[in-house]
Amino acid sequence: MQYKNLGRSGLRVSQLSYGAWVTFGNQLDVKEAKALLQACRDAGVNFFDNAEVYANGRAEEIMGQAIRDLGWRRSDVVISTKLFWGGQGPNDKGLSRKHIVEGLRGSLKRLxxxxxxxxxxxxxxxxxxxxxxxxxxxxxxxxxMAFYWGTSEWSAQQITEAWSVANRLDLVGPIVEQPEYNLFSRHKVESEFLPLYSTYGLGLTTWSPLASGVLTGKYTKGNIPADSRFALENYKNLANRSLVDDTLRKVNGLKPIASELGVSLAQLSIAWCASNPNVSSVITGATKESQIVENMRALDVIPLLTPEVIDKIEAVVQSKPKRPESYR
Known part of the structure; x- marks a missing residue:
């Protein structure tokens, strides 16, 4: 496992990490979580991501209990959570001082x-x-209560505004952004955020490297495996948006490239995300230990991503965003 600084900070995070979204509390409980978290640690993962809204707080409880039961030293791991949707009350959501303080206290209690x-x-x-x-x-x-703060799904303009306020008040700005990043979702990471990496030392912990599982190749038109995310009632709308003909055609076009390299499509897709020098850590998800083992082997694929291989991938996905004129 390689470890990278989280942006310009001194915090070192594993190049691949693990997130509790969807799985903890929805598909898995403490026993299964312990096995998955230990498999991650065995592979060198030290960064684990969560949020107050995941399974209405249950994901934080599961992660906290699993880490406690496993007997890990707190200093050996990097734990993050996210605040915005904390409940139904008018002050249980958003980024007011009240909700940030009370929301984080609630997260720490659950963890x-x-x-x-x-x-x-x-x-x-x-x-x-x-x-x-x-x-x-x-x-x-x-x-x-926290060592660093960051943003998730903010625009470059919003991050810049936060930094302007922080600099004016001699305070700490957001050191990290957590955007979606995969072969089908690239604009923010590769275009919009370009000025922020050098100006503010912004780090990235990216999510959905497999586009909610689409880039594993396991989904075909009309076929959704019973144990998959898209089979969950809450994710059927996402499935309808994701499993469109053009996307599935591109996924099929990527399969021969992965086969030529002797790797899985999932490994190719994760390696592609991790190879971006501006990405501090790629947040992966898994419901089985075997998936974690496969995902972690993506690190071995990074050296195989030669310019020729990258060109082949680009020819299939045709998703590369235009760079701003000043960054060409």
């Missing part, structure tokens, strides 16, 4: 931890002044 290493603003909040959010994030850091 049974004194602190998280990284706390993210799960989405931008148009109803709260950015200055209030920046001040609140710095307050929870000053209180030792």
């Amino acid at each position: 049974d931890m004194d602190y998280v290493d990284v706390v993210y603003c799960h989405r931008p909040d148009a109803t709260t002044p950015v200055e209030e959010t920046v001040r609140a994030m710095n307050w929870v850091i000053d209180q030792g």
